[in-house]
Amino acid sequence: MASASFRALRAATVPAKAIAGAALLVLAGCAPGQEVAGAAPHGNSALQEKLFAKGVKRFIFSDWAGPALPVWTYRAAGTPADAPVLFIFHGALRDADNYVDQWLDLARRYKIVLIVPEFSKASFPGARSYSHGWFTEKDGMPRPPEKWSFAVVEPIFAEVRAREALNAQRYSLYGHSGGAQFVHRFILAGGGPHMARAVSANAGSYAMTDPAVKWPFGLAGLPEGLWHPKSVFALPVTVLLGTEDIDPHHHSLPRQPEAMAQGPYRLARGQTFYARARAVAKSEGVPFAWTCGLVRGVGHDNGGMAPVAVRVLFGKTALAPGADCAPVEEAR
Structure with missing residues (x-):
């Protein structure tokens, strides 16, 4: 497989449109990049209409080598051009609209610009195509780096910066459940050149930093040239965990032998x-530079994790890099 890191891919340089992406544009009733004023092809239409009424925007992003995908954005009134930018990655339910809804009040309070890509099951089938990076096809054949799911982050950032006339030079990441799987694997594979910090919350399985275990549960088989421990461990990453996320029979808990070993x-x-x-x-x-925070009394619930995650990302907490996992407390 190609050794070039997707960190080196320039934003929005691939104009080609996949057939699946074109189909999505037809379903959405819009041209590439056009904002959509109505409900998305998937999801809760009533919720989406409520979000649009509150100023949430949604457009179809297709200026990359992979499938076109909806991108939700929110910039509350009064949020300045130099405001922090936060990517939010949804879980396996692919319910981007719910994640937007659960972050709206926090975005207003902290003056954050939200970017929430929607990885539909139709265009990004299974965990392999979304949270595992989509390094290979179903038959095991390698995909070029510009088609990895991780490669869409930087060009979306460039697109939203232009649309919203933002001055931000960097972005932060938050993912919960399947979205946390995306975030931590993105980081292990090198992250993006404009990434500032990240929170991975309540992932169901992990790519352990173990070269003897095969990707997506370890580093074996990770495309050549991506794993650089010095730079990866220097990133400000927080593993955020709900203390009540302890159900061994949870319906969406990964149960592969490699996951169970974790x-x-x-x-x-x-x-x-x-x-x-x-x-x-x-x-x-x-x-x-990593930290590990515990959220007391919260189980597998993005709504319960988000208010703590925003403090970790944009507030002040007492979490110490390299220390044992500890409850998230305000810094004194």
Whole structure:
């Protein structure tokens, strides 16, 4: 597989449109890049109309080599051009509209510009095509780097900066559940050149920093040239875990043998992932800037995690890089 990192891909440089992307544009009733005033082809139409009434925007993004996809954005009145930009990644239900809804009040309060890509099951089938990076086709054949799902982040950032006339030079990431799987794997694969910091909340499984375990559960098979522990561990990343996300029988908990080896439920798996990463950083002799935060009394619930995640990203907390997982407290 190509050794070039997707970090080097320039934003919005691929004009080609996939057939699946064209079909999505027809369903949405719009041209590439055009804003959509009505409900999306998928999701809760009543909720979406409410979001539009509150100033949420949605457009179809197709200026990359992969499938066209809807992108939801929100910039509350009074949010300045130099406001922080936050990508939010939804879970396996692909319910981007719900994630937008759960972040609206926080975006207004913290003056944040939201970007929420929607990875539909039709265009991005299964975890392989979304949260695992889409490095290969179903038959195992490699995909070019510009078609990896991770490669869409930077060009979307460039597009929204232009649309909203933003001055922000960097963006932050937040993902919950399947979205957290996307976020932490994106980071392990090098992240994006304009990424500032990230929160991975309640992922169901992880790519352990273990070269003996095959991707997406470890680093074996990760495309050549992507894994750079010194730069990855220097990134300000927080593994955020609900203390009540402890259901070993949760309906969406990954149960592959490699996932089960990480722990019986999400809380344990997140703690295992963080501890393993810290140990690898120590063995490599490189600085470790990651933190691990616990959210008391919250289970597998994006709505419960988001108010704490926004403080981790844009407020002040007492989490210390490299320390054991600890409850998120306000910094004194």
